[in-house]
Amino acid sequence: MEPILNVKNLTMNFGGLKALDNIDLTVEKGQIAALIGPNGAGKTTFFNCITGIYQPSEGDVEITPPGKPMDRLNGLKTNQVTERGLARTFQNIRLFEGMTVLENVMIGRHCRLKSSILSAMLRPSSQKNEEKQAIADSYKVLEKIGLDQYVNEMAVNLPYGAQRRLEIARALATDPFLLLLDEPAAGMNPQETKELDELIIWLRDNEDLSILLIEHDMKLVMSLSDNIHVVDYGKKIAEGTPDEIKSNPDVIKAYLGDDSDDA
Amino acid sequence: MVTKKEIKQSFFIALWFMVLTFPIMVIKVNTIKHIILFRWENFVWVGVIGFFASLIWNYFLRLKEQKKKSDNGDDIPLVHRLLQNERVRIPFLAAIAVFFLAYPFVFPMYHTSIMISALVYVMLGLGLNIVVGLAGLLDLGYVAFYAVGAYAYALLNLHFGISFWIVLPVSAVLGFICGTLLGYPVLRLRGDYLAIVTLGFGEIIRIILENWDEFSNGPRGIPNVPAPSFFGYQFGQHGSVIYIYFIVIALVLLTIFFVSRLENSKIGRAWIALRDDEIACQAMGIDKFKTKLTAFALGATWASIAGVVFAAKTSFVNPMSFTIWESITILCVVVIGGMGSAIGVIAGALVLILLPEYLRAVSEYRMLVFGALQVIVMVFKPEGLIQSVRKKYKFEKLKD
Numbered sequence: 220m221e222p223i224l225n226v227k228n229l230t231m232n233f234g235g236l237k238a239l240d241n242i243d244l245t246v247e248k249g250q251i252a253a254l255i256g257p258n259g260a261g262k263t264t265f266f267n268c269i270t271g272i273y274q275p276s277e278g279d280v281e282i283t284p285p286g287k288p289m290d291r292l293n294g295l296k297t298n299q300v301t302e303r304g305l306a307r308t309f310q311n312i313r314l315f316e317g318m319t320v321l322e323n324v325m326i327g328r329h330c331r332l333k334s335s336i337l338s339a340m341l342r343p344s345s346q347k348n349e350e351k352q353a354i355a356d357s358y359k360v361l362e363k364i365g366l367d368q369y370v371n372e373m374a375v376n377l378p379y380g381a382q383r384r385l386e387i388a389r390a391l392a393t394d395p396f397l398l399l400l401d402e403p404a405a406g407m408n409p410q411e412t413k414e415l416d417e418l419i420i421w422l423r424d425n426e427d428l429s430i431l432l433i434e435h436d437m438k439l440v441m442s443l444s445d446n447i448h449v450v451d452y453g454k455k456i457a458e459g460t461p462d463e464i465k466s467n468p469d470v471i472k473a474y475l476g477d478d479s480d481d482a
Numbered sequence: 483m484v485t486k487k488e489i490k491q492s493f494f495i496a497l498w499f500m501v502l503t504f505p506i507m508v509i510k511v512n513t514i515k516h517i518i519l520f521r522w523e524n525f526v527w528v529g530v531i532g533f534f535a536s537l538i539w540n541y542f543l544r545l546k547e548q549k550k551k552s553d554n555g556d557d558i559p560l561v562h563r564l565l566q567n568e569r570v571r572i573p574f575l576a577a578i579a580v581f582f583l584a585y586p587f588v589f590p591m592y593h594t595s596i597m598i599s600a601l602v603y604v605m606l607g608l609g610l611n612i613v614v615g616l617a618g619l620l621d622l623g624y625v626a627f628y629a630v631g632a633y634a635y636a637l638l639n640l641h642f643g644i645s646f647w648i649v650l651p652v653s654a655v656l657g658f659i660c661g662t663l664l665g666y667p668v669l670r671l672r673g674d675y676l677a678i679v680t681l682g683f684g685e686i687i688r689i690i691l692e693n694w695d696e697f698s699n700g701p702r703g704i705p706n707v708p709a710p711s712f713f714g715y716q717f718g719q720h721g722s723v724i725y726i727y728f729i730v731i732a733l734v735l736l737t738i739f740f741v742s743r744l745e746n747s748k749i750g751r752a753w754i755a756l757r758d759d760e761i762a763c764q765a766m767g768i769d770k771f772k773t774k775l776t777a778f779a780l781g782a783t784w785a786s787i788a789g790v791v792f793a794a795k796t797s798f799v800n801p802m803s804f805t806i807w808e809s810i811t812i813l814c815v816v817v818i819g820g821m822g823s824a825i826g827v828i829a830g831a832l833v834l835i836l837l838p839e840y841l842r843a844v845s846e847y848r849m850l851v852f853g854a855l856q857v858i859v860m861v862f863k864p865e866g867l868i869q870s871v872r873k874k875y876k877f878e879k880l881k882d
């Protein structure tokens with residue numbers, strides 16, 4: 220079977236800096252895959268390249284959504300990538316501060332709604348129903364993620380852990396088949412991390428989602444992932460199951476910071 | 483408590499003011515007798531008033547800090563509380579309605595005329611609020627679209643005798659088209675770049691109107707723009723003012739109606755999301771450029787409609803009515819009223835336009851007092867007179 224995400228030879232140059240160097244990476248349907256590596260390895264850049272925030276210097280990004288033909292993401296704008304079913308969260312929380320929690324999630328529904336300027340002003344019944352449906356759908360997402368208690372709060376007033384979960388809720392509202400999470404556990408306490416662990420597994424099992432996550436919390440990564448990709452200085456240095464990665468000498472070297480070879 | 487530090491600070495501020503105002507408050511040149519008068523008593527007054535004003539200023543600043551700490555900025559403005567309260571809402575709105583209905587019959591024509599200007603600014607403010615307040619696009623050339631509407635009416639009437647009521651919808655479409663055309667090249671820029679480019683565009687429109695004699699009659703403008711007719715009947719001068727007053731009221735209500743619908747629609751939410759975080763907004767599947775363009779074009783639509791009313795009211799258009807200062811005044815209405823808050827913008831327009839008129843009593847110091855008031859609002863209420871409040875949804879049924 221085709222992998223749902225197939226990235227080939229992805230390279231990203233920033234001036235002289237090769238932030239990504241010939242990366243190949245695939246995610247299978249129903250998989251939880253992890254992308255790990257030291258700070259500055261190029262993980263966030265990788266997400267930015269496949270979601271159209273950066274245009275990669277070289278390489279191909281192909282997707283095969285469940286039940287649909289293969290599609291190329293090269294050259295698409297960020298919003299078009301989201302429309303095709305990839306949704307992401309951000310390493311530094313990027314919520315819409317001037318809006319309530321519910322409205323933040325409703326923004327996620329945006330690309331699935333049809334209303335136009337005129338229908339927004341004249342509000343025919345089709346528009347009213349669509350709006351009602353969007354509110355109900357968004358509320359359902361909040362219930363799933365366990366944020367329904369905050370529904371009318373302003374997003375900025377949420378506790379930190381809840382803000383991270385709201386980012387996931389918002390991404391989920393776009394109806395993705397692949398969820399890209401950029402350090403979802405960063406700054407969370409152990410209790411919050413444990414809940415996040417359960418949430419991610421629940422999402423895969425109940426929402427028919429595949430997940431690619433960047434994470435620094437090794438305990439979380441090892442317990443969650445089916446497959447782990449390791450990058451260092453923009454190069455992919457290893458790939459495998461958690462057990463394989465744990466015992467891979469290259470990975471250990473990268474993490475312990477062996478600086479004898481590239482001084 | 484007033485601290486020693488504050489007293490010291492106030493003392494120096496007073497001293498600074500004494501030096502600063504010395505040339506205008508103390509020195510007086512009598513050009514007839516060729517002597518210079520030194521009014522030293524003013525020197526003392528400036529010092530004393532400066533000192534106490536600074537103390538009071540500090541006191542209020544401290545009060546504001548304390549208030550912020552105690553209720554972590556989550557208080558709902560009074561107007562919103564009145565509107566949310568089921569029992570108060572109807573009487574409150576009725577009182578406002580009665581006031582505005584009775585206004586032209588109770589007050590002399592002069593006041594009605596001022597109120598019309600203020601209401602035109604309400605429309606302009608609500609339009610610009612879409613662009614600046616909701617979508618976060620700093621547009622300093624907004625007046626260009628106001629000019630489009632005004633000249634559309636003046637010219638279409640002059641050459642083809644088209645009436646007010648036909649030009650009104652035509653100008654809305656024209657404003658939308660102009661907004662799209664102007665927005666297309668400039669909306670790729672953002673922040674201060676956008677501000678400068680829109681400022682330039684606004685000035686270009688004015689300069690074209692000033693210099694293209696055959697088209698716009700240049701700086702002489704177009705006189706005798708007719709007032710709107712009532713099913714073919716033309717009112718006298720007094721009747722006309724009252725008629726326009728009610729037309730403006732109707733248009734303002736229409737604006738509020740449509741703008742609030744937009745604000746709580748998919749499009750309005752996208753504007754706010756775009757203002758709050760462009761990248762996250764795109765990652766949620768929102769087309770950045772299209773969303774910006776709709777905000778720009780819809781803002782232009784209302785400016786254009788307001789322009790038609792302006793031309794009909796003053797019965798004369800010339801380029802001098804559409805300078806950069808006009809854009810800045812409208813921007814002040816939005817910022818001081820409360821960015822993104824329709825009620826705030828309405829309040830802002832009424833205060834900002836009516837106040838200078840009624841301050842004519844202190845004629846010489848009118849603009850000084852006005853400026854001081856703007857500074858005070860921005861220091862003590864940076865979020866504007868009436869802050870925006872997002873809609874709350876109820877979910878009792880879904881829970882169980």
Ligand SMILES: Nc1ncnc2c1ncn2[C@@H]1O[C@H](COP(=O)(O)OP(=O)(O)O)[C@@H](O)[C@H]1O
Nearest residue numbers: 233236238256257258259260261262263264265
């Ligand atoms: N827009 C950019 N311009 C220039 N350099 C960048 C840009 N974005 C990222 N980089 C560089 O690319 C490298 C990888 O960054 P990043 O992907 O954020 O790392 P990670 O997420 O793995 O910690 C870093 O050296 C960073 O400085």
Ligand SMILES: [Mg+2]
Nearest residue numbers: 262263264310
């Ligand atoms: Mg990163």
